[in-house]
Amino acid sequence: MRISFLSLLLVLFCISCSPKTASVAKTAEKAPPQTSTAPAAAPATTSVVTAPIQAGLAPGVNDTSLLWKISTPGLAQPSYLFGTIHIIPEKDYFLPNRVVAAINDSEELIFEIDPRDMQNPAKLMGLMTKINMRGDTSLEDLLSAEEYAEVEAYFTESGLPFFIFKKMKPLFLSAMVGQDMGAMAEGGGMEGGGMKSYELELTKLAEAGSKEIGGLETMEFQLSLFDSIPYGAQATMLYQAIQSESAGEKGDAPNEMDKLVSLYRRQAVAEMASTISDESAGVARFEELLLTKRNENWVPQIRDNINAADAGGKFYAVGAGHLGGARGVIALLRGAGITVEPVY
Numbered sequence: 001m002r003i004s005f006l007s008l009l010l011v012l013f014c015i016s017c018s019p020k021t022a023s024v025a026k027t028a029e030k031a032p033p034q035t036s037t038a039p040a041a042a043p044a045t046t047s048v049v050t051a052p053i054q055a056g057l058a059p060g061v062n063d064t065s066l067l068w069k070i071s072t073p074g075l076a077q078p079s080y081l082f083g084t085i086h087i088i089p090e091k092d093y094f095l096p097n098r099v100v101a102a103i104n105d106s107e108e109l110i111f112e113i114d115p116r117d118m119q120n121p122a123k124l125m126g127l128m129t130k131i132n133m134r135g136d137t138s139l140e141d142l143l144s145a146e147e148y149a150e151v152e153a154y155f156t157e158s159g160l161p162f163f164i165f166k167k168m169k170p171l172f173l174s175a176m177v178g179q180d181m182g183a184m185a186e187g188g189g190m191e192g193g194g195m196k197s198y199e200l201e202l203t204k205l206a207e208a209g210s211k212e213i214g215g216l217e218t219m220e221f222q223l224s225l226f227d228s229i230p231y232g233a234q235a236t237m238l239y240q241a242i243q244s245e246s247a248g249e250k251g252d253a254p255n256e257m258d259k260l261v262s263l264y265r266r267q268a269v270a271e272m273a274s275t276i277s278d279e280s281a282g283v284a285r286f287e288e289l290l291l292t293k294r295n296e297n298w299v300p301q302i303r304d305n306i307n308a309a310d311a312g313g314k315f316y317a318v319g320a321g322h323l324g325g326a327r328g329v330i331a332l333l334r335g336a337g338i339t340v341e342p343v344y
Contacts, residue, residue: 057331059324064267065342066320067099068330070306072338077313079306080106081329081340083272083320084198085264087179092261093196098343103205107312108212110305112319113219115199123219130223132167133231139166139173142235154242169226170234177241178257202317216298216318228289264320273324292327299332306338 070079080102103109117123140148154177155162165173179195206213226234244256263272298318305314322329333340 057334058273058326058328059270059330059342061268061270063270063342065344066264066267066269066323067096067102067343068323069102069341069343070302070314070316070333070338071341072307075306075311077105077311079302079314080316080343081302081323081333082202082315082317083264083267083269083323084202084317085260085320086199087195087197088261088264090194090196092265093198093201094265095198095201100205102343103202103211103315104209105313106211106315108214109202109206109315109317110214110216111199111202111317112215113217113222114213114215115197115203116213117215117219118199127219127223130220131169131172133169134227137167137231139168139170139235139238142170142232143239147239151239151242154246170231170238171226171229174234174238174241177238177245199317211315216301216316217294225289225294229286233286269320269324269328269330271324272321273328291322295322295327295329295332298322298329299336302329302333303336303338 066083068081070081082099082102139151143151151173152162155165155173203213205211241256259275260272263275302314302316305311318329325331330340
């Protein structure tokens with residue numbers, strides 16, 4: 001198999017901050033403590049939401065929509081919030097007409113990060129040093145010999161040259177579990193491997209409509225989050241993700257990707273949020289880093305953007321796991337006095 005390294009990097013960045021990455025954090029409290037650095041600061045213009053959480057603001061189980069309209073009194077044009085799944089099997093991909101209509105009505109599409117950065121070879125190569133663990137740390141240092149052998153066998157059987165991954169941050173590897181990474185890299189990207197990225201597909205629509213494109217964060221900031229979780233805990237999450245995937249392949253239990261795709265196709269944003277919270281039990285500080293704090297950083301940006309004097313309609317596309325829950329983006333926006341309604 002001849003793998004394009006740049007294609008592999010592109011696929012890694014597309015899936016590295018998916019809800020699945022957060023959901024594998026189940027029992028990482030048994031991981032050995034390690035020193036880790038704090039995450040890089042959010043953009044300087046961002047102020048964290050500090051208002052008390054109010055009950056009843058989060059979407060309910062009957063609010064099955066991925067598209068939400070954002071409005072405030074006196075706003076001439078509404079904006080929209082759409083929940084994505086960063087990577088999905090091509091057969092499961094869908095994009096309702098109402099989403100396309102909302103994009104057409106918007107002047108700018110804003111993602112977690114600007115998807116064009118993920119397609120820029122210079123930027124991708126410039127981040128290579130941030131993909132690997134600091135120093136000489138290797139996955140062999142973080143797992144028992146038996147656990148390491150199981151992880152190595154999983155990736156080797158997937159057709160990937162595992163030696164290039166041994167020093168990679170384990171959360172990157174966790175995001176790869178359940179994906180046909182070899183096929184995607186061999187095919188030159190998502191579609192070549194039978195997968196699609198909502199971010200990349202929405203970017204095509206934005207460019208076709210000559211829309212502005214932006215991001216709430218940078219790739220550097222997202223990668224810094226991986227250094228905020230001890231490598232030992234990340235390695236434990238990786239091992240557990242592989243065990244869960246293996247159980248799914250044997251028919252003992254549905255695998256994580258299948259469960260996530262099922263929730264997404266049902267547009268069950270409330271269930272997605274509760275599933276991630278339940279599976280993160282015992283490691284709440286990791287959910288705080290990967291989801292909650294980022295939600296709190298985004299909301300002031302959204303509020304200021306839609307209320308700007310020259311603001312046109314904005315279309316925000318973020319991971320669907322960020323939408324629901326008492327501290328999800330929808331509840332936080334409502335708590336800030338912004339009207340957020342499902343679009344069916």
